[in-house]
Amino acid sequence: MSVPIPENPLDDLLRTLNxxxxxxxxxxxxxxxxxSQWMPHGRVYGGQVLAQSLVAATQxxxxxxxxxxxxxxxxxxxxxxIDLPIKFSVDRLRDGRSFSTRRVQAFQNDLPIxxxxxxxxxxxxxxxxxxxxxQGIPDPESLPxxxxxxxxxxxxxxQYWAKARPFDMRHVTAPIFFKVEGEQVxxxxxxxxxxxxxxxxxxxxxxAMAYASDYTILESIxxxxxxxxxxxxxxxxxxxxxxxxxRDGRADEWMLYVQESPSAQGGRGLSLGRIFNRKGVLLAxxxxxxxxxVPEFGE
Numbered sequence: 001m002s003v004p005i006p007e008n009p010l011d012d013l014l015r016t017l018n019x020x021x022x023x024x025x026x027x028x029x030x031x032x033x034x035x036s037q038w039m040p041h042g043r044v045y046g047g048q049v050l051a052q053s054l055v056a057a058t059q060x061x062x063x064x065x066x067x068x069x070x071x072x073x074x075x076x077x078x079x080x081x082i083d084l085p086i087k088f089s090v091d092r093l094r095d096g097r098s099f100s101t102r103r104v105q106a107f108q109n110d111l112p113i114x115x116x117x118x119x120x121x122x123x124x125x126x127x128x129x130x131x132x133x134x135q136g137i138p139d140p141e142s143l144p145x146x147x148x149x150x151x152x153x154x155x156x157x158x159q160y161w162a163k164a165r166p167f168d169m170r171h172v173t174a175p176i177f178f179k180v181e182g183e184q185v186x187x188x189x190x191x192x193x194x195x196x197x198x199x200x201x202x203x204x205x206x207x208a209m210a211y212a213s214d215y216t217i218l219e220s221i222x223x224x225x226x227x228x229x230x231x232x233x234x235x236x237x238x239x240x241x242x243x244x245x246x247r248d249g250r251a252d253e254w255m256l257y258v259q260e261s262p263s264a265q266g267g268r269g270l271s272l273g274r275i276f277n278r279k280g281v282l283l284a285x286x287x288x289x290x291x292x293x294v295p296e297f298g299e
Contacts, residue, residue, distance in 0.1 A: 003159040004038050009166040010196045012037065016048060017055050017207055019088065032056045032088040036080065038164070040156040044080025046238040047214030049106050049114045051207040056088040057102040057118045058203050067100060067120045069206055073242045074116035084108045098122045130246070133256070133280035140191035140254050143170040150177065157229075167192050167212045176219055176228045186224035187260040190216050198252040208251035209275065209284060210243055218290045220261040221269035225294070233295035239268065242287045249275075249283035267293050 006012035019032040034052045036044050054072060061067055080086065091103040099121050106114040146169055150162040161177065172189040174181040192212050198204055218236060221227075227234060249255065259273045273286035 003040070003156045003164070005159065005163045008196075009164055010194055010198075013166040013194075013208065013211065014198075014204075017051060017204065017211075019052060019055055019059070021059070022087070028091075030056070030060050030090040030092070032059070032090070033085050034088065035085055036082045039082050040160045042082055044082055044086070044113070045214070046076055046114075046241065047211040049076075049080060049086060050074055050116070050214060050241055051211035052086065053088060053104040053106055053114060053116045054118060054210050055203070055207050056090050057104050057116070058120075058207075060090050060092055060102060061095075061100045061120045067122050068202070069118055069245055070121045071242070071244045072116055072118040072210070073240070074114060075240045076114055076238050078108075078111060078113045079237070080106075080113045081108055086113070093117075098124065130282040131274060133276050134189065134258060137172060137189060137256060140170050140193075143172065143191065145170060146175070146177075149175060165215070166195055167215065168195055169212075169215060171216075176223055178230045179228050180223055180226045184224055184226045186220050186262075187258075188216075188220050188223055189259065190257045191254050192257050193254045194252040196252065198250070202248055205249065205251045206245060209245075209249070209255070212251065213243060213257070213273065213275070213284070213286045214238060214241060214288070216257065217259060217271045217273050217286060217288045218261075218269065218292065220259045220271050221264050221290070221292055224261060224264070225297075227294060231294065233293075235291070235293040237291045239289045239291055244285045245283070246285065247281055247283050249277045249281065254278045255283065264292060267291060 019034040022031040024030050039045050087107045089105045093101040102118050104116045105112050147162040150158050170191045256276045261271045263270050269292045270289045275284040
């Protein structure tokens, strides 16, 4: 199978986030269209449609750099087709004095594949506290890249992981690509940053952060049960995704993505994540439930 590795994965991401506006109706729907990225399994990457939906919603909010997204809640309804573009319908649910709310539906072949509500807020002063940055975390420069660990396998999934993703991701403990090493625990941490510089527009950095937040969020579930990505018969899919943006941060600088799974049951697992910048500032919190089916566990 030929793997279409983009010449510059980061440029490919920015191309994907550059939506075309098809129509505008301030009192109705705004319609956008965006491309799909290649994926080895033929399904649209969840982080892609999540980030594109956020871009579509943001383009209908008069932010002027002041009213920015603070939360989003989305459901993955159907697997997307990488060979088709995606249309995004944005409903302007409310514009208040401090908050704006948008509903986004992503469609292929006139069927919804993703649905999201996002809320935007003006910058306001107020109470301020955050979780502490975890102790004992090694610097990202001391950890191996995914490409160096994966080698030159011709398997399309391995080629995608190693060369096609627009983010550098370095696991603090050994990654679970092919096997789970060490203690089987329901938590992990991953350093992430884009492979190159992003534009200074903070809206792009928020969308890129949303994009990357879907990559490894379910891995704490697999790690707890000794299940690697290459486990025979493993079937997984994102069911929903929520994200809260606390403070501005750059996705082209190292961020520590701390993840844990409080529960797995009934063929589903819940994972929680916190994204810090390198200075220890908490940028965002993530929650996702995923379908996780493993043959020997009765699924």
